[in-house]
Amino acid sequence: MSFSVTILGSSSAKPTVSRHPSAQAVDIHEQYYLVDAGEGVQQQLIRYGINPLKIRAVFISHLHGDHVFGLFPLISTLALYGRKTPLRVFAPAPFGEILACHLRYFDSELPYPVAWTEVDTTKHALLLENRTLEVWSIPLRHRVPCAGFLFREKEPPLNVEKFKIAKYGLSIAQITAAKRGEDVVLGNGEVIPNAELTYRPYRARSYAYLSDTNFSAKAAELCKGVDLMYHEATYAAAEQRAAKDRGHSTTADAAKAALKAGARRLVIGHYSSRYKDEAQLVEEARAIFPESYPATEGTTYSIEKER
Amino acid sequence: MSFSVTILGSSSAKPTVSRHPSAQAVDIHEQYYLVDAGEGVQQQLIRYGINPLKIRAVFISHLHGDHVFGLFPLISTLALYGRKTPLRVFAPAPFGEILACHLRYFDSELPYPVAWTEVDTTKHALLLENRTLEVWSIPLRHRVPCAGFLFREKEPPLNVEKFKIAKYGLSIAQITAAKRGEDVVLGNGEVIPNAELTYRPYRARSYAYLSDTNFSAKAAELCKGVDLMYHEATYAAAEQRAAKDRGHSTTADAAKAALKAGARRLVIGHYSSRYKDEAQLVEEARAIFPESYPATEGTTYSIEKER
Numbered sequence: 001m002s003f004s005v006t007i008l009g010s011s012s013a014k015p016t017v018s019r020h021p022s023a024q025a026v027d028i029h030e031q032y033y034l035v036d037a038g039e040g041v042q043q044q045l046i047r048y049g050i051n052p053l054k055i056r057a058v059f060i061s062h063l064h065g066d067h068v069f070g071l072f073p074l075i076s077t078l079a080l081y082g083r084k085t086p087l088r089v090f091a092p093a094p095f096g097e098i099l100a101c102h103l104r105y106f107d108s109e110l111p112y113p114v115a116w117t118e119v120d121t122t123k124h125a126l127l128l129e130n131r132t133l134e135v136w137s138i139p140l141r142h143r144v145p146c147a148g149f150l151f152r153e154k155e156p157p158l159n160v161e162k163f164k165i166a167k168y169g170l171s172i173a174q175i176t177a178a179k180r181g182e183d184v185v186l187g188n189g190e191v192i193p194n195a196e197l198t199y200r201p202y203r204a205r206s207y208a209y210l211s212d213t214n215f216s217a218k219a220a221e222l223c224k225g226v227d228l229m230y231h232e233a234t235y236a237a238a239e240q241r242a243a244k245d246r247g248h249s250t251t252a253d254a255a256k257a258a259l260k261a262g263a264r265r266l267v268i269g270h271y272s273s274r275y276k277d278e279a280q281l282v283e284e285a286r287a288i289f290p291e292s293y294p295a296t297e298g299t300t301y302s303i304e305k306e307r
Numbered sequence: 308m309s310f311s312v313t314i315l316g317s318s319s320a321k322p323t324v325s326r327h328p329s330a331q332a333v334d335i336h337e338q339y340y341l342v343d344a345g346e347g348v349q350q351q352l353i354r355y356g357i358n359p360l361k362i363r364a365v366f367i368s369h370l371h372g373d374h375v376f377g378l379f380p381l382i383s384t385l386a387l388y389g390r391k392t393p394l395r396v397f398a399p400a401p402f403g404e405i406l407a408c409h410l411r412y413f414d415s416e417l418p419y420p421v422a423w424t425e426v427d428t429t430k431h432a433l434l435l436e437n438r439t440l441e442v443w444s445i446p447l448r449h450r451v452p453c454a455g456f457l458f459r460e461k462e463p464p465l466n467v468e469k470f471k472i473a474k475y476g477l478s479i480a481q482i483t484a485a486k487r488g489e490d491v492v493l494g495n496g497e498v499i500p501n502a503e504l505t506y507r508p509y510r511a512r513s514y515a516y517l518s519d520t521n522f523s524a525k526a527a528e529l530c531k532g533v534d535l536m537y538h539e540a541t542y543a544a545a546e547q548r549a550a551k552d553r554g555h556s557t558t559a560d561a562a563k564a565a566l567k568a569g570a571r572r573l574v575i576g577h578y579s580s581r582y583k584d585e586a587q588l589v590e591e592a593r594a595i596f597p598e599s600y601p602a603t604e605g606t607t608y609s610i611e612k613e614r
Binding site: 013014015016017020021039040042043046047063064065066069070072073076077080081094097098101105106107 | 320321322323324327346347349350353354370371372373376377379380383384387388401404405408412413414
């Protein structure tokens, strides 16, 4: 029951020799979701041992090239890998038109469908839901329509305490009822409240991806209590003005967002190419939010199960 | 007066961890020309110390994604670098429509022009000419319209032998006439044939890029006497059938093309991802054409000046 994020790209718009543009692979219960798809993402996936065929859906925050140019080569290569299963892409408009251009000129006979769902970047909306997961959009403040993404694991089913089963001699039917969340009526008419019999095997986990954006208290609020937050930190704290003007954040902005959200851990990235060493940026964030870490490519941040 | 080719990509359509899709940087007299532009080419350029701003023109052999997907991110990044000088792109149709799509959605306010010249892949035509260089198209045999490119250095201007200047006491006017290729008439009426006075400081150099293609005797003929030939070798010699069916070449095809052209050196690349070790492929080519070398990324093949 994995829940982890692998950093595939840590650069802002100008890539460097050692940093690729934005991309991450989110692994939730062995299902992979790609978050942004900067140039080179298909090579980054195989470099870090993630089979591109395992990607179920792609989430694109906004339509600046450094967040999406890697998606089209990936779509072409997945055809060479013989993909048959549909690929869902969640992205703001006019992604559909861009996709149509790509398919017309490069993949007119794609052997699997690419299904686009428009993301309304002004709304906090449920984008994807399955048995174990919900993915929500988070409105951000960038130069173009841009949304972050909040991955929320669903509450795992209730378990029944073994020693309570023994203590009350519960039947299969009674155990099943308890697992459904019902109170249990014993043979003698006594009612045992569900809470006394059951527990959650682990608490639901969550991850928030916030890039590209100015500091947004609203966005932070929507990530309340998140286990892991990625927040762009294109600039050092001293570059507040440049960050504000360009719809980006500083290390301090990112740390304040994590504080405001009450996040447990923060990962910063989307570094400007002017910063050769990310350690200084992480130090700046840690001065405000101690649990800050760098978006080093190839690093996997796992959220472990806890009672 | 450089004349060299730096390999930026050596993979066929499916990139691997260590091999990028097709791209090369041709340096002729410190002017850079990009030949094909597979995904990641902008990062490969900086990785190998080539300033992307120095690229004067781009030559795209055909419109399969693995030869062109890196061009659009490069176009966007050059804007961030503040490029003002036009970028010429030579490519088959409908490149113009693909470029228009890119510009409409990603670079609607590009600060420099991208000027497309259509390559007629059925013709051996002069595409670009300047003071020192001619670039010619070479019709190839692939699944889609595809052209190779022949880079021909122009003959350097004549020099006059110093000892002849002394021997005949030539005047500035007579030396200038000799450099123009004229015979020289001495004061006593004696005529000195130009050939006795002058020499070429070095012979003109040439490079041929042939990818993607089946073996083509015609293409090889058009590269007669080339100093350096790059020829795709997607498959090992044993895979003749697969190569033929898919519009590609084997190591043997590439070597035969170099033999037929009377090339001095051959570089093979565009390897299928099935081949982990390129040494065996080079060995196969050397069995037919001993001067065969691998398209190892980061390797620069220089053609030195010779009398």
